[in-house]
Amino acid sequence: xxxxxxxxxxxxxxxxxxxxxxxxxxxxxxxxxxxxxxxxxxxxxxxxxxxxxxxxxxxxxxxxxxxxxxxxxxxxxxxxxxxxxxxxxxxxxxxxxxxxxxxxxxxxxxxxxxxxxxxxxxxxxxxxxxxxxxxxxxxxxxxxxxxxxxxxxxxxxxxxxxxxxxxxxxxxxxxxxxxxxxxxxxxxxxxxxxxxxxxxxxxxxxxxxxxxxxxxxxxxxxxxxxxxxxxxxxxxxxxxxxxxxxxxx
Numbered sequence: 001x002x003x004x005x006x007x008x009x010x011x012x013x014x015x016x017x018x019x020x021x022x023x024x025x026x027x028x029x030x031x032x033x034x035x036x037x038x039x040x041x042x043x044x045x046x047x048x049x050x051x052x053x054x055x056x057x058x059x060x061x062x063x064x065x066x067x068x069x070x071x072x073x074x075x076x077x078x079x080x081x082x083x084x085x086x087x088x089x090x091x092x093x094x095x096x097x098x099x100x101x102x103x104x105x106x107x108x109x110x111x112x113x114x115x116x117x118x119x120x121x122x123x124x125x126x127x128x129x130x131x132x133x134x135x136x137x138x139x140x141x142x143x144x145x146x147x148x149x150x151x152x153x154x155x156x157x158x159x160x161x162x163x164x165x166x167x168x169x170x171x172x173x174x175x176x177x178x179x180x181x182x183x184x185x186x187x188x189x190x191x192x193x194x195x196x197x198x199x200x201x202x203x204x205x206x207x208x209x210x211x212x213x214x215x216x217x218x219x220x221x222x223x224x225x226x227x228x229x230x231x232x233x234x235x236x237x238x239x240x241x242x243x244x245x246x247x248x249x
Contacts, residue, residue: 035125040073044074044203045127060104071192076088076092109136138150138172149162154188157194168236173238194226201224
């Protein structure tokens, strides 16, 4: 796979980076990534993946841009109000990097359509904001053998991990059931810049998985406390009693 002169200049900082170089950039160009939820996490993740030169980028989200989104969903502008998120995001991403093929899915990912939507992609990023949706994406990734990068934020805290890889945990090894006291950002709030931090980390993990760079976050969960300016990584193990992947892999 060759690069045009314009692409060589565009990706120059990757091409001279020892861990990426030409072979790594070729892997990025040949890769396909689906982002489920183009909101607080999916927005910055999509920008950095498009900028990095992912060859094909899918966006799945049924929502329209609202005024309250603009505090943290930095891919959108005030002029995008009431526009379908995937349409507005695709336009901005195409403007950022015309070499990336953008595909849109203006529908929720459900148990009925998850297989169809996820199947054409090499890697999935989950930026959804409710546990039911995360469970659906996780189970579809397990069924299709797709690696999953999942992020979550609330108030001042965020987390990101890599799941559904051979011999590693799935998302439900971390969260077997929907917590009874689950909070939403709409109710408790979220620091806008935190979405950028965690979304960028998700993009970084996706790039590492595509290019084969180690160590990645498989079997680990990175937790970031923005208010305390502290980060820690905890070890995750495959749960033999997991309701989603027990007996799998």
